[in-house]
Structure formats: C-alpha cells, structure tokens
Amino acid sequence: LAIQKTNLLIHSIREKDQEGLKEIIDYINRPPEMDLTYSTGDVRVKTPHTFLISTKAGPLQVGIPADTVKDSMQAGVDIPQVYILPSDLFTFGTDETFAEVEFPIYFNFFV
Known part of the structure; x- marks a missing residue:
C-alpha cells in the first residue's frame, strides 16, 4: 500500500x-x-529484559541475550528473524548483555 x-x-x-x-x-x-497495525498485541517476556512480540510477519524480539537461538529451539518456539536492540545493551552489576547479535545473524543466514 x-x-x-x-x-x-x-x-x-x-x-x-x-x-x-x-x-x-x-x-x-x-x-x-x-x-494497519502489524502487531497482534501479544507481548511476552522471554527472559528478564527480553521480550517477544507477535506480528503478522512472525515473532519480533527486543533484546538479544546470549544463547537466545538455543533457548528458542529448546522451547520449541519460532526463532525470530527480526531483532531490536534495546537502548540499554547490558546491565551493570550482573554484566548481562542484550546485544549478542552474532548467532541470530548466523542462524538467519541459513534459514
């Protein structure tokens, strides 16, 4: 359109x-x-600070923690092909990162 x-x-x-x-x-x-909206309104917490949003184009994930592809495969859910990096890329104190883009990019290259 x-x-x-x-x-x-x-x-x-x-x-x-x-x-x-x-x-x-x-x-x-x-x-x-x-x-005109692409979201179905379904937002789920995948892990702390990581969210999955259901869209007409498939799942969209906000935040990319380590092992996110493996976690999705083990849970038997669709692996997102679209990821959004949050404004805070890691947490201080726990040193958890939300910008581990290497494996999702590598995985989606072969999908």
Whole structure:
C-alpha cells in the first residue's frame, strides 16, 4: 500500500494531477485504522529484559541475550528473524548483555 501511494504521489506531482493529489491528501488526513497495525498485541517476556512480540510477519524480539537461538529451539518456539536492540545493551552489576547479535545473524543466514 505504501508503494502504491508513493507512486500515486510521484505521478500526481509530475502530471500535475489534482485528483491524485487530493486522494493523497485525503489518505494522509484520514483517521488511523486498526487494521494497519502489524502487531497482534501479544507481548511476552522471554527472559528478564527480553521480550517477544507477535506480528503478522512472525515473532519480533527486543533484546538479544546470549544463547537466545538455543533457548528458542529448546522451547520449541519460532526463532525470530527480526531483532531490536534495546537502548540499554547490558546491565551493570550482573554484566548481562542484550546485544549478542552474532548467532541470530548466523542462524538467519541459513534459514
């Protein structure tokens, strides 16, 4: 949909198509629609400071602790292909890191 609207905008500007521009302006000013969200609203704690979010594209994980791929495989759950690094990459005191990106990248390379 985004590509379709972007193409319409570019075409309307090039061709000076007032109706196309009006359609884009109406689309931008429309009230938000619930079906535009990609999240199903299901957020689960995987480990302390690590969360799984169910989306239409599959699971998304916030935080990447060590052994996260192995933990997912042992639990029999889908292994996320999308990871988000949190603003705090590790905890002081416990020295736990949430930015162990090597194995998820390596694993997803072969998926």
